[in-house]
């Protein structure tokens with residue numbers, strides 16, 4: 001096989017745009033949190049965020065990095081709403097919701113609701129004020145746990161505790177989420193998204209919480225877990 005050659009780029013002095021371009025190209029595919037939040041007048045805001053993942057299981061927690069608007073230093077509506085109300089809902093973005101989700105990323109004025117502008121159907125939440133997006137098969141009601149300002153201050157990490165999972169019967173059998181049936185959409189670099197693509201199966205080599213998919217024999221054979 002031909003030997004690879006590499007370009008080394010030092011990270012510490014990178015300007016924000018170059019760092020962003022490298023990160024979104026390298027850290028991919030990323031799941032998309034389609035976040036609903038409300039302002040002080042009850043206006044519902046929806047916007048997508050892919051610098052996002054789960055970060056804790058006891059209790060369940062999600063983290064989202066929200067950047068200030070490039071050049072202006074202005075806070076995005078979602079960040080302002082979460083800081084003020086300490087509540088938000090993460091709706092899983094899917095192939096079915098991709099078009100609406102993508103359009104909700106437009107920079108609407110703070111007093112314009114993406115929900116009304118785009119006709120996004122909602123359902124009430126049980127524990128928090130922000131409603132859920134009815135088209136999404138999974139909606140996670142979150143209470144803000146921590147806000148961490150990162151690096152030079154452009155990015156802020158919002159960590160929320162999931163106080164309720166709402167799971168559509170079409171993808172949840174009471175125990176497992178059928179991720180394939182959910183058809184989640186992922187963000188790549190630039191203007192690209194992807195679906196799940198090919199699925200690979202390998203037995204789990206370490207016992208995960210609950211033991212789902214764990215095959216102790218396979219772990220012993222490879223010498224792992226000893």
Ligand SMILES: Cc1cc2nc3c(=O)[nH]c(=O)nc-3n(C[C@H](O)[C@H](O)[C@H](O)COP(=O)(O)O)c2cc1C
Nearest residue numbers: 047048049050051065066067076077078105106107
């Ligand atoms: C798929 C997708 C993912 C995005 N991910 C992020 C992100 O992780 N962090 C961020 O600050 N902005 C992200 N954006 C941009 C915001 O969605 C955009 O700035 C939006 O206008 C914010 O809306 P708001 O002011 O209503 O909160 C993303 C946009 C798209 C289309």
